[in-house]
Amino acid sequence: MAAEISYKPGELLRNIAEGDSxxxxxxxxxxxxxxxAHxxxxIKDNAAAEDITQDIFFSIWLxxxxxxxxxxxxxxLxxxxxxxxxxxxxxxxxxxxGGISATVPEIAAQQSDSPVGQLDYKQSRELLQKAIDQLPERRRQxxxxxxxxxxxxxxxxEQLQISKATVNEHIGEALAFLKTRLAAYPGLLNALLLISGCWLGRK
Known part of the structure; x- marks a missing residue:
């Protein structure tokens, strides 16, 4: 498991900076x-707090x-x-x-001139969901x-009673379609899938 890997001081951030998922x-x-927890x-609402937490890690990866x-x-952090x-x-x-941002300076890792940099995690997830909804029914499933x-x-x-090769084909075609649909937001699809995978690992 990734959590068991030992990293030397500074190595973890360098690896992430180089794209190590x-x-x-x-x-x-x-x-x-x-x-x-912070x-x-x-934010007293759990769901809203989770969204903001996801947004923070989404921004870090992007x-x-x-x-x-x-x-x-x-x-x-x-x-x-x-x-x-x-x-x-x-x-x-x-x-x-109300002047709050003047007392909390924006930092470089939260700023970007790219289209992705202007989106938060929730907005990005909604973009992805709209693209997924355009997939053929079985491929979407x-x-x-x-x-x-x-x-x-x-x-x-096993659940759908189809072959693994068919599953692989559906996933490959779906990813190709989504990358095309989200071409205006480079890196968005991979970032969303990575964050989703991390989140699934916590459940």
Whole structure:
């Protein structure tokens, strides 16, 4: 399991910055509860707090190249968490900034000029869901069983009484379609699937 891998100081962030999804899963498992607990202190609704927590890790992965310059991760993560929590509170209360952001400076890993950088986790997930809804019925069913329910290809084949080769074909075609539909948001599909996989691993 990823959580059992031992990383030297600085190695974990460097690996993530280079696109190592196993290293990111390790970081997710290590810090998810800590981040969620901090968010939950201010956001009393569990579902909303989970969304904000997912959003934080989603942003970290999308902007992973910047992790190579982070010297002290935990204080950095605290600032990211605080910023995202304040942003979430603003949305929930439907109130303007009120000058809050002036006292909590935005940090580089939360900013991007790309279309993906302008989306939060919930918005991105909705984009993906709309694209999934356009898949043919059986392909959509197979994809959801794999990526959203966390079933193996063998389990899907058994439940649907189809071959593993057919499952593989459905997954491959679905991913190709989704990458095309989300081409305007480079990296979005892989980021969403990675975060979803990390989340499934916690259940």
């Amino acid at each position: 196993d290293a990111f899963t390790h970081l997710f498992d290590k810090y998810w509860l800590q981040v969620f 968010v939950r202190t201010y 902007n992973r190249s910047k992790l190579a310059t982070v010297q002290d991760f935990e204080p950095w 605290h600032v990211v968490t605080r910023n995202r929590t304040i942003s979430g509170l603003r949305k929930m209360l439907h109130e303007p900034d 197979v994809f959801r069983m794999s990526r959203q329910d966390g079933l193996t290809h063998a389990e899907i084949a």
